[in-house]
Amino acid sequence: MTRQDKLHVVVLMGGWANERPVSLMSGEGVGKALEARGHRVTLIDMDRQVAAGIAAAAPDVVFNALHGVPGEDGTVQGMLDLMGVPYTHSGLATSVIAIDKQLTKQALLPHGVPMPGGRVVRSTELFERDPLPRPYVLKPVNEGSSVGVAIVTDAGNYGQPIRRDAVGPWQEFDELLAEPYIPGREMTVAVLDEDSGPRALAVTELKPRSGFYDFDAKYTDGMTEHVCPADIPDRIRDLCLQHALTAHRVLGCRGTSRTDFRWDESGGEDGLFVLETNTQPGMTPLSLVPEQARHCGMSYEDLVEAIIAAALRHHRERRRGDG
Structure with missing residues (x-):
């Protein structure tokens, strides 16, 4: 994509994940950058009817500014693959992993x-014994932006073992990844x-x-x-x-x-x-x-256009491969 190419870009943002506020800020920034470069922008706040909204907009490409589930876990990527719409960032399999x-x-x-060692544990196990020697880190298996991360130390106030009433990710998630604290x-x-x-x-x-x-x-x-x-x-x-x-x-x-x-x-x-x-x-x-x-000498607008260019390049390569 060159600066002369004017596109209709849907910026997909918001959603219902814990990171919704961050996604909205990301999407608004991306939208303004694209409009400054002369592109036509449609902002879509992710909801359960998102496929219909994208189909009605009929964009040249979707800029995926979602964070967390379902915008980052392969769900939205699979939907856009089925619709045949080019989109930014990683595809279905990569997102799942x-x-x-x-x-x-x-x-x-x-x-x-x-990478650190560790293992996935049931949250209920934590109320019986520590899964690793302290200090260790507990985090959700599939969340981003350090959502729900807890550092468990000897001096901490979670209890030994962790108390059921202690505030932490074990109250929100059934499973957690336990890793040694680095x-x-x-x-x-x-x-x-x-x-x-x-x-x-x-x-x-x-x-x-x-x-x-x-x-x-x-x-x-x-x-x-x-x-x-x-x-x-x-x-x-x-x-x-x-x-x-x-x-x-x-x-x-x-x-x-x-x-x-x-x-x-x-x-x-x-x-x-x-x-x-x-x-x-x-x-x-x-x-x-x-x-x-x-x-590295790249403006925000240049960065956004580079990400879109990568999406369109991949879409062209994929179509050639299918053909």
Whole structure:
């Protein structure tokens, strides 16, 4: 896609996931950027009649600005595949795998991507015994944006074992992923598909003002300092970029992805771990992909158009393959 190509773009946003407010901000930002470039934009807030709304709009392409279920787990992707409508970001199979943290581990570990150990546990087990030695992390298997993450420590107030009345993700989710807690620094790398192939943009270190990089720290202005590029050794930087590219390629991500890391400096290279890969990174004013794109000399509008160009390129390639 060139700047001369004027498209009708449906921006799909909102929905009913925990991340609805973030999705609405992402969608509004994307819509304004596209209109500034002369494209026709239709904003659609995801509801149960979304297929009819998209069909009535008859867009050239859908910009998927949804976060969480059902916009990030393969549901919307399968619907758009059936409708034959081009759409941004990853496809059905990739979305199913990447939103599931345990499936992601099974996909990436054989390719040399370091990830924490751990296991999936029933929430009711936590009231009987700890699944791992403390400290450990509990997180939903298939949520994003650090929704429902809890760090369980000896000094914490959840109880030993965790009390049934303690506030935490065990009250909301039947199953949780338990992982060893990795001390140290939080970092992230965005990958962007370009004509020549995917490119890892930069490494950003995330420094929450208090606590850890949870949902509020991600999306509340002033709660987290972003250091881009991160002040880390060259070798750690190169490993972050390499692992993010590997995750993007192995999972089959499209358009853009963002891979999150923890680095325990005391362990050197062995202290670096991938936590997860996000196939639908945020596009809000505080989001990390636009920030890294700016660091690489790319405006927000250029980034949005690059993601759409990747979607149209994939759609053309897929049609040629079907033919």
